[in-house]
Amino acid sequence: MKKLVVAGLSALIAGTLLTGCMKMEDSIIINSDGSCTLSGEISIEKDTLFKTYADITGGSSGPVKEAVVKSALEKQGFVPVTIDDKDYYKISTSKTSGAESNKCDNIADFYRYLSKNLAGMLHQNEDNVVSLSETSVVLRMPANLNIIQDMLKSTASADDTGNTGGTANAVLDMADNEKILESLKDAIITYNVTFPAKIEEVSSNVTLSEDGKTMSVSFPVITDKVYDEYAYCENDIAAEGALNGVTYNKTVTVSLPEGTTATLNGSPVTNNRIDCKKTGTYNFKLSDGRTTETLCFIVDKSAPVIARQKDSGKLEFSDFDNGQDTVLGKGYIAVYDPEGGIKEIKADGTNVLQSTFQNIDENKDKNSLVSSYFVYSLDIKNFKEGRHSIKASDNFGNVSTKKFIVDKTKPLIKGIKDGKTYNKAVTIKFSDKNGIKSAKLNGKTVKTGVKASKKGTYTLKVTDNAGNVQKVKFTIKK
Numbered sequence: 001m002k003k004l005v006v007a008g009l010s011a012l013i014a015g016t017l018l019t020g021c022m023k024m025e026d027s028i029i030i031n032s033d034g035s036c037t038l039s040g041e042i043s044i045e046k047d048t049l050f051k052t053y054a055d056i057t058g059g060s061s062g063p064v065k066e067a068v069v070k071s072a073l074e075k076q077g078f079v080p081v082t083i084d085d086k087d088y089y090k091i092s093t094s095k096t097s098g099a100e101s102n103k104c105d106n107i108a109d110f111y112r113y114l115s116k117n118l119a120g121m122l123h124q125n126e127d128n129v130v131s132l133s134e135t136s137v138v139l140r141m142p143a144n145l146n147i148i149q150d151m152l153k154s155t156a157s158a159d160d161t162g163n164t165g166g167t168a169n170a171v172l173d174m175a176d177n178e179k180i181l182e183s184l185k186d187a188i189i190t191y192n193v194t195f196p197a198k199i200e201e202v203s204s205n206v207t208l209s210e211d212g213k214t215m216s217v218s219f220p221v222i223t224d225k226v227y228d229e230y231a232y233c234e235n236d237i238a239a240e241g242a243l244n245g246v247t248y249n250k251t252v253t254v255s256l257p258e259g260t261t262a263t264l265n266g267s268p269v270t271n272n273r274i275d276c277k278k279t280g281t282y283n284f285k286l287s288d289g290r291t292t293e294t295l296c297f298i299v300d301k302s303a304p305v306i307a308r309q310k311d312s313g314k315l316e317f318s319d320f321d322n323g324q325d326t327v328l329g330k331g332y333i334a335v336y337d338p339e340g341g342i343k344e345i346k347a348d349g350t351n352v353l354q355s356t357f358q359n360i361d362e363n364k365d366k367n368s369l370v371s372s373y374f375v376y377s378l379d380i381k382n383f384k385e386g387r388h389s390i391k392a393s394d395n396f397g398n399v400s401t402k403k404f405i406v407d408k409t410k411p412l413i414k415g416i417k418d419g420k421t422y423n424k425a426v427t428i429k430f431s432d433k434n435g436i437k438s439a440k441l442n443g444k445t446v447k448t449g450v451k452a453s454k455k456g457t458y459t460l461k462v463t464d465n466a467g468n469v470q471k472v473k474f475t476i477k478k
Contacts, residue, residue: 329466
């Protein structure tokens with residue numbers, strides 16, 4: 001669902017999408033300087049909204065009161081309005097950036113804004129496209145009915161899998177999927193795009209304004225049909241080989257027209273054909289001295305990152321051990337992919353994505369179209385002792401696999417016992433099935449087989465490779 005809603009309204013839709021008949025309208029105005037302004041609104045039909053809430057919260061607890069729903073909507077900024085003689089709750093939003101409340105500096109900034117508001121879910125491929133440039137818009141919407149049904153089922157069962165990642169599932173846990181889908185059957189999303197020049201060519205379902213500069217097209221929010229809509233202005237300097245905002249999992253070759261100058265991520269381009277091979281964002285700016293054109297897209301050939309994490313609340317990571325299985329006793333395993341997002345996480349063959357802790361991290365690459373992305377954390381305490389594997393897949397077919405050993409047993413120490421007093425020298429031995437990381441006797445590093453003979457009090461601290469610690473205090477008297 002998040003892939004379909006692409007104009008800054010997604011944070012609002014998350015709490016209202018499953019609640020009645022809706023109209024969504026997103027408007028984009030492309031200015032002559034290449035910047036763009038964004039606005040959008042959601043309207044929820046009142047009667048259907050209250051009926052759906054009553055249906056999914058009925059039963060022994062009784063139907064939800066209208067005043068409760070009204071209060072919740074008003075807190076989010078919704079206001080009551082009348083549209084075509086029907087009562088709705090409506091909310092409007094716009095792009096906010098500094099003093100210019102709804103202006104993007106350029107097309108690349110537009111995609112970064114969408115990524116930010118979609119919490120890193122700007123994972124478009126060639127079949128799922130919302131592409132915008134100074135002179136064109138392409139909207140390829142895949143059939144999503146089965147995807148929506150699967151999403152509802154997985155979210156409704158999230159609590160049963162132990163999900164504590166902060167997602168609010170209270171409504172879905174009580175909801176019947178058929179009732180929710182029924183309430184959404186007439187929900188519509190409309191896109192309006194205004195260009196500085198006249199539109200020359202459109203697809204069959206697109207309508208044009210009287211001045212020929214604004215296109216409008218509507219889609220069902222939930223559909224089993226594929227939509228492929230577009231509008232093009234006259235343009236002599238458009239690059240070929242890629243679409244704006246799309247992520248490719250292969251090398252992309254961009255061809256630039258003759259007679260144009262171009263920059264790539266701010267640096268001048270000297271060739272008319274550029275092979276984009278490395279993972280990252282490619283932001284081209286083209287000009288013929290009169291007009292400008294932007295082409296920005298992502299190449300993602302990198303597999304997801306699987307890393308060690310001490311605390312699920314802190315976005316601090318360390319690598320798995322190279323050349324051998326990593327031994328873990330506590331903490332977390334973090335999985336993330338800044339460019340491609342995470343589609344699936346399997347632990348020992350079982351999909352565990354829904355049972356992870358989830359955080360959002362900011363992309364360190366400031367050129368990237370993806371401003372933020374999800375980090376998924378798996379708690380080691382949920383794994384039994386022994387060997388395990390994690391397999392992570394991103395949205396573009398890149399896969400990572402890590403093997404690890406869970407060890408929750410403290411090292412074994414022989415030759416001494418905690419709290420004992422000895423009247424002779426002792427020989428100390430220690431071991432662990434997964435190896436010893438360090439051993440210190442009164443703060444000094446020692447090896448197994450060490451002897452303690454001098455009179456005094458001793459503390460032995462042994463740490464294994466999983467971080468388990470065994471301490472023994474003893475005394476020698478002579």
